[in-house]
Amino acid sequence: MAEGKVPLLNRELSWLAFNRRVLAEAESDQVPPLERLKFLAIAASNLDEFLMIRVGALRQLATAGVRKRSPDGMTPRQQLKAIHEQTRALLRDLYQAESMVLSRLRTRGVRIQRYGSLTDRQRTALSRLFERQIAPVLTPLAVDPGHPFPFVASAALNVAVLLTAGNDEFHTAFIKIPRALPRFVGIPDATMRFVAMEELIRVHAADFFPGLQVRDVVPFRVVRNADILIREDEVEDLLESMESEIRYRDRKEAVWLEVARDTTSHLLPMLQAELGVSANEVFVATSLLKLSDLMEIYESEGKASLRDEPFDPRMPRELAGTDDILGAIRRNDVLLHRPYDSYAAVVELIRSAANDPEVVAIKQTLYRTEPSSVFIDALVQAAELGKQVTAIIELQARFDEARNIAWARRLEEAGVQVVYGMVGIKTHCKICLIIRREGAVLRPYVHLSTGNYNARTARLYTDLDLITADPGFGDDAIQLMNVLAGYSTRTVHDLFEIREKPMRELEWKRFIVAPADYHAWVLRMIEREGRNARHGKASRIVAQLNSLVEPRVIAALYKAADAGVEVTLLVRGICCLVPRPNIRVHAIIDRFLEHARIMTFANDGNKEVYVSSGDWMPRNFFRRIEVTWPILDPAARERIERRILDIALADDTKGWKLNQDGTYVRRRTGSKPVRSQQRFIELARSSSVREGRYEDSIARAGSKRKRKTRARRKP
Secondary structure (H helix, E strand, O other): OOOOOOOEOOHHHHHHHHHHHHHHHHHOOOOOHHHHHHHHHHHHHHHHHHHHHHHHHHHHHHHOOOOOOOOOOOOHHHHHHHHHHHHHHHHHHHHHHHHHHHHHHHOOOOEEOOHHHOOHHHHHHHHHHHHHHHHHHOOEEEEEOOEOOOOOOOOOOEEEEEEEOOOOOOEEEEEEOOOOOOOEEEOOOOOOEEEEHHHHHHHHHHHHOOOOEEEEEEEEEEEEOOOOOOOHHHOOOHHHHHHHHHHHHOOOOEEEEEEOOOOOOOHHHHHHHHHOOOHHHEEEOOOOOOHHHHHHHHOOOOOHHHOOOOOOOEOOOOOOOOOOHHHHHHHOOEEEEEOOEOOHHHHHHHHHHHHOOOEEEEEEEEOOOOOOOHHHHHHHHHHHOOOEEEEEEOOOOOOOHHHHHHHHHHHHHOOOEEEOOEEOEEEOOEEEEEEEEEOOEEEEEEEEEOOOOOOOHHHOEEEEEEEEOOHHHHHHHHHHHHHHHHOOOOEHHHHHHHOHHHHHOOOOOOOEEEOOOHHHHHHHHHHHHHHHHHOOOOOEEEEEEOOEOOHHHHHHHHHHHHOOOEEEEEEOOOEOEOOEOOEEEEEEOOOOEEOOOEEEEOHHHOOEEEEEOOOEOHHHHHOEEEEEEEOOOHHHHHHHHHHHHHHHHOOOOOEEEEOOOOOEEEOOOOOOOOOHHHHHHHHHHOHHHHHOOHHHHHHHHHHHHHHHHHHHHOO
16 A cells, blocks of 8 residues: 555555455355356456556566566565565465365266366367367477477467486476367266366377387466557558457466476476576466366356356346337337446347348447457448448457457458557447437437447446436437547547547547547545535545546545545456545456446435446556546436346445455354355346336335235135
8 A cells, every 4th residue: 555645555566455355256155066167267367467467567567677566665676575465375276175175066966077087988079079089189299409499379278298218307288178179178978077188198298209208297377567568650551460469469478377286397487588588477276277268167068056156137117028129219218237237238229220221330349259259240230231230349459369360350340340459549338329310300310338349248247337318318329439540540639639529529428438528427426426515515435446446436435435425336356446434446357257346426315327348447547548428318317226236335335444454354144144146037037027126126016026925725
């Protein structure tokens, strides 16, 4: 924590604390066994990404001798030291959790077995499989004076094969396990039983090295810096530059090394020397490496009793039973709380627009989408039907760059006008604009979301969507799309130099847009609540965010709290704010990833509710195109306040509380425990909730139960 004027928690250590909360779900006996395995895999995957991005950047700063301190007061070297210590501790906890989870799964019939425990028939079948479908894909690479140390790809699993020729001298060869191969191979004639790929390689390693003796087979993996830096002054074609950077990313410097177990004195020093990692960047595991691959087992067919209870989202009442989606939207705004409300509403909106002969144009941003994207298909179809289609594709969406490049090429081939975004600034807002000819006018319809146009993650993340035909939203959407397309070829510096004209001179009727206005607007809203508190007026701030990092916003929250504003924050991930009187910070980790951003302000009794695509982080304020928008419909505002935020803030089952020292503790369970996500599922399932306000629906449900009870008591 910094000693300066604004107390802050370290961003990197706060992220590690978040990943510990994810791991806690894997450790919990209250979570079904396969779901525990899922959380274990997610925690491992999260840690890989953290090492690639955050640690990679810090390591570069430390190596360069940079001593500039982070906002909380730590130098890059101090941060790296703390990160290495906590990462090592987190990995130890991951492997303890792995042992517990796999032990519990074994009692339920799900096993990862050693080769020696298989029957002769199973071994024969697996040997035949290895010979025909695995061995031809593998390529052993020797390391000797005639064969230099091979390239080791980032995050991939490799095995080092230690060989001798009958003497005590060791030779080394490496075998990379390609991503095209499964990590866990199903055992023939056995349901939900697997053998790890490295185990099969160990058993059959001698087949690759005739005349040599295999002394040991040791799995290892290296994590490399994956941060992509595009130099704005050298970029002429963003698409080509991104393709080049992606090819280079796997070859950047190593930042972390994991070895399956301690072995000969020969292997580990060689790996450290060749990869350029220090002793404090090495972790010797006790079990399977690359625990993120356990997701393969989670996604296999298994007993329903090992998973969360299935849940089918509901179609919003405004759209249920109608074939005229746009007509329904003309009558009323539609608010979706996903995944409890069905994402089919958004999919059908885009599909119906693509096929509607009166729709003349569709303009949509795409940040991340699924491998077989229904949205890409709809945009292609719309273009083939002669509509004007514009897709603003963010090529710099981390780890989705290659997929987005492929989508861009496919859309261009179909006749879609593709805009690649701007160098150095990401188009992160999620917006779709549909222009429809209705009589003598062109009417805009707008979809805004806190989540990506991704039908797969739509079932896994909680997000908010607004679909509206409000003219103010339509005008702003048209204006924003023109700005994005018109300045898409410029660099971020160009945008900042000219933005006084295109961004600030534009009159936004509904939107608050980053990087021009979002940060200043947040500060103004917080300061207004502080003024109201000082004058004895109603004041309160409630915000649900993924991350809270930006120091000036945190300082403004401190000042407002000191003035008497009650500040309640629900921050799923990183939180650099230190709780103090009048400021509470909660977090929820449950089956769905909390991803919505919501802000409410008391405003002297005239409550305001806003939803945003961006968190309160420097990147969202200054280096991304983000959109924040108001919720104007009174029923929708009440739904967000009473049936979303209030329930989430009452969660004492999956809820956590942030302490002043940066640690998190589970909230104490009350006499009537609240699990918010389960409550949302119950509300979605209840047909009575579709009838009107939450309180009325509960009253109706209670009256109905009483009538049924009286009926059963009648003779």
